[in-house]
Amino acid sequence: MEMLRAKVPDDWLPRMLANLPAVLVDHAHLERKAATTAITLERYRDLFGRVDELNAIAIEELQHFQLVLALLKRRGIPFAQPHPSPWISGLMHAMRKGMRMQVIDHLICCALIEGRSCEKFQLLGRELQSHDPELAAFYASLVESEGNHYATYILMARAIDDAETTRRLDYFLDLDAELIRQPHDLPILH
Ligand SMILES: [Fe+2]
Numbered sequence: 001m002e003m004l005r006a007k008v009p010d011d012w013l014p015r016m017l018a019n020l021p022a023v024l025v026d027h028a029h030l031e032r033k034a035a036t037t038a039i040t041l042e043r044y045r046d047l048f049g050r051v052d053e054l055n056a057i058a059i060e061e062l063q064h065f066q067l068v069l070a071l072l073k074r075r076g077i078p079f080a081q082p083h084p085s086p087w088i089s090g091l092m093h094a095m096r097k098g099m100r101m102q103v104i105d106h107l108i109c110c111a112l113i114e115g116r117s118c119e120k121f122q123l124l125g126r127e128l129q130s131h132d133p134e135l136a137a138f139y140a141s142l143v144e145s146e147g148n149h150y151a152t153y154i155l156m157a158r159a160i161d162d163a164e165t166t167r168r169l170d171y172f173l174d175l176d177a178e179l180i181r182q183p184h185d186l187p188i189l190h
């Protein structure tokens, strides 16, 4: 994700490694929300023609959700309540609601979530290799799929309005960089 304007903060990886069971529960919810979000996007008139692609993403995310649930089960970690993410709610609050162009903002927010997931799964895949090879392989196996979701959502937005997507992407990339730097100590991926 070379277009992202801020690096993942240095305290993120140690926080993930110190809280792996909670991180896996958070990850399960992230995949669940990714599946429902893909279906939610189908309500926009501008995306009626993309319903098959969005369903394919929803199915893939649901499969990821199942894979994380299976991991939780194998490790005896109970599925539990999600922690809200200040970064995700910060992005979502900036969506211009009730306007025709809401669809562009919604797609860009989804793309940034997918893009940051792709980036963070890559870091986890690399970092976990030495002490949790199963988890390392699992995270590495998700990188390509989340990267494709990122690209698909950006392309969907550009197909609706290229200039508006460039403008709003500029805005949301600044917002992402600002939000990701805000410190917190929650055991959540985002
Ligand atoms: Fe996923």
Ligand SMILES: [Fe+2]
Residues within 6 Å of the ligand: 034, 061, 114, 145, 146, 149
């Ligand atoms: Fe995804």
